[in-house]
Amino acid sequence: MTATSERTGTIVLGENQYGKAEVRLMKVDRDQPRHRITELSVTSQLRGDFTEAHTVGDQGRVVPTDTQKNTVFAFAKDGISSPEEFAIRLSEHFTSSFDWVAGGRWEVKEYTWEHIPSSLTNNVTDGEHDHAFVKGGTETRTALVQRYGDEVFVLAGLEDLRVLKSTGSEFHGFPKDRFTTLQETTDRILATSVTARWRYTTTDIDFNVVYDDVRRVLLESFADLHSLALQQTLFHMGKAALEAHPEIAEIRFSMPNLHHFLVDFTPFGMENPNEVFYIADRPYGKIEAEVRREGVAAEPRAWNTVPGFC
Secondary structure, eight states, X not given: OOOOOOOOOOOOOOSOOEEEEEEEEEEEEOSSSSOEEEEEEEEEEEEEOOHHHHHXXXXXXXXXXXXXXXXXXXXXXXXXXXXXXHHHHHHHHHHHHOTTEEEEXXXXXXXXXXXXXXXXXXXXXXXXXXXXXXXXXXXXXXXXXXXXXXXXXXXXXXXXXXXXXXXXXOBOOOOOOTTOXXXXXXXXXXXXXXXXXXXXXXXXXXXXXXXXXXXXXXXXXXXXXXXXXXHHHHHHHHHHHHHHOTTEEEEEXXXXXXXXXXXXXXXXXXOOSSOEEEEOOSSOEEEEEEEEOTTSOOOGGGGTTOOTTO
């Protein structure tokens, strides 16, 4: 018997691209008392002659994805006039700096931040805080009713209210041991996503009006306090809400510390005076507490089945 074999065609590499995905950064323009912040997620992917990297593992033409990430940060320091302009600058840099990079794909997402409206006066211009921001379109209003016969308990709240201060926040004086690497700071970005629930002592109120005002108070108090810790900010926000609304017995918060770390530009011979930050999503600090009105009886039935603090 004569053995036969099936002839196959030559195997070659098809279309390909590579790069660094979702480089998250915050650029703070602080040359004026009224700060401007820009949050971006940037993906850089290069196209060109990378055949030998795939077929034989030769990295001679592979611009590291880490280099692409660093380039994104460094270019952000020079300013971001628009996502489109920023992507074009990146494309021009990579295609002009490396002969074998013929093109690529640069995607930039910009997230909307608005100055927090404020009726207060400290660091406020035209009714808006100069360096405190709320992220547009993120929060969800919540309501929970528990009923036991004729007794009704109402919990109102909100989730994912993203707020940020570009200055006016410190963190120092904490204990240190041999595992401590965190540096003390007197000027940092303070950012969190507020989840809060509060219990009403009556149902004879306009829930929409009160909700809107509690949200206003939470935002104003977050913006106004020069914060020494997120714990201090949390208590200040809860205290302000209770003082403004006697119909609220207690308010519970869950507030992650959304870390923004200063990019180290020293390897590139550049300075970074609190302008460009990379945004870390995990791990994060998580601050939770109840702020309550002294003398008002606790009502655990209202909070039955409510997980955690919120």
